Amino acid sequence: MNEEQRKKLSFDSRAVYYPPEAATQSLNAPIYMASSFQYDAEIYQRVVDGERKTVNIYGRCGNPSEYQFEEQMMQVHNADACLATASGMAAITVALFGLLKSGDHIVCDWTTYSSTHEMLDHRLTDYGITTTFVDTADVDAVAAAIQPNTKVLYVETIANPSMKVSALPPLVELAHSKDIVVVCDNTFASPYVMRPLEWGVDLVLESATKFIGGHSDAIGGAICMKSDLLPADFLEQIRWNTMVKWGSPISPFNAWLLLRGIQTLHVRVERACQTAMTLAKHFESHPKVNRVWYPGLESHPQHEVALAQMPKFGGMLTFEVKDGASAVKVLDSLKLATFAASLGGVRTTTQVPATMAFLDIPEEQLNKMNIAQGMIRVSAGLEDAQDLIADFDAALAGI
Numbered sequence: 001m002n003e004e005q006r007k008k009l010s011f012d013s014r015a016v017y018y019p020p021e022a023a024t025q026s027l028n029a030p031i032y033m034a035s036s037f038q039y040d041a042e043i044y045q046r047v048v049d050g051e052r053k054t055v056n057i058y059g060r061c062g063n064p065s066e067y068q069f070e071e072q073m074m075q076v077h078n079a080d081a082c083l084a085t086a087s088g089m090a091a092i093t094v095a096l097f098g099l100l101k102s103g104d105h106i107v108c109d110w111t112t113y114s115s116t117h118e119m120l121d122h123r124l125t126d127y128g129i130t131t132t133f134v135d136t137a138d139v140d141a142v143a144a145a146i147q148p149n150t151k152v153l154y155v156e157t158i159a160n161p162s163m164k165v166s167a168l169p170p171l172v173e174l175a176h177s178k179d180i181v182v183v184c185d186n187t188f189a190s191p192y193v194m195r196p197l198e199w200g201v202d203l204v205l206e207s208a209t210k211f212i213g214g215h216s217d218a219i220g221g222a223i224c225m226k227s228d229l230l231p232a233d234f235l236e237q238i239r240w241n242t243m244v245k246w247g248s249p250i251s252p253f254n255a256w257l258l259l260r261g262i263q264t265l266h267v268r269v270e271r272a273c274q275t276a277m278t279l280a281k282h283f284e285s286h287p288k289v290n291r292v293w294y295p296g297l298e299s300h301p302q303h304e305v306a307l308a309q310m311p312k313f314g315g316m317l318t319f320e321v322k323d324g325a326s327a328v329k330v331l332d333s334l335k336l337a338t339f340a341a342s343l344g345g346v347r348t349t350t351q352v353p354a355t356m357a358f359l360d361i362p363e364e365q366l367n368k369m370n371i372a373q374g375m376i377r378v379s380a381g382l383e384d385a386q387d388l389i390a391d392f393d394a395a396l397a398g399i
């Protein structure tokens, strides 16, 4: 199948198909467990002449397994380019350090993954890069936060863990009118649920550790690009001047696991979306639950926005127990769903964001992020939904 034919395929077919390996016709890509590659005079000359991705040099500079994963990420995100990284945080770091320099400014939603927030709020400030946090569901607030030195508008397509869905078209229009690059972390959604590049976003970041890998066994990240604002070779530039220099390549084995994960992404996430909706509806009428946050519910503040820009609503939801202090007790009582960090795997995982991932963030800031002490985050897995409901009901009955 040629590239033209591949581009015409539906999402599901693009996720499953990739060409067989040329040397052996193997359906599955080989894993190139190599940190170093042999030179000859011709390869040496090509490297001297500035060739990079087309010639294998050293594992930190790139590896064929990494390139195979990048190819498939481009397919599922409809991207023009992709750069794989050691983790989701590496994707965020490499993208931001590649885009920004001292004196630049970011506008970002109040709620992002805790490590992202801490990086913007603390670490980047050490390098002279500042951030204004706003509610990105409010386009006027975003417009008011933009400064002459604003270079990046940063949002999560479904925010971790507030579940906020920001409307992308008005944000993209506003940002691009001021030459501001729009960067979206799409981890909670996954490319099956949301493909921000199709909505004009310039760079999409994924923690592939989550839904893309899907089995809680590999850490990895990716930056995907389709942009009129950035140079066509932007990701190749930052591959060399940032990712390679900062030492954050993905391991070949992880790239291979994540490549395999992409092939079942649509089936797994479809099921996770169904289960998340079933759980969300169940919790909505539960006497021990204050509030449920799931973009598929009419009660979600951005339900209409989600309907307009996402074909599905994702496998993530949060709910608040009335007795906030007992959230950990609920999770500790679960027998089928697992009390664990991370998300997006085949097993349903749960955590209490306020006292786990967001432990270091002061309460005043947690309020702005819409993270209550009793908030429980659920990543719907592939178990039977009724078994999960019985498990949660039994745990909730204990408080």
Ligand SMILES: Cc1ncc(COP(=O)(O)O)c(C=O)c1O
Residues within 6 Å of the ligand: 087, 088, 089, 090, 113, 156, 160, 185, 187, 188, 206, 207, 208, 209, 219, 220, 221, 342
């Ligand atoms: C939304 C989001 N972005 C990024 C990350 C970081 O990903 P990784 O753990 O692969 O570095 C996470 C991790 O939980 C996340 O939830």
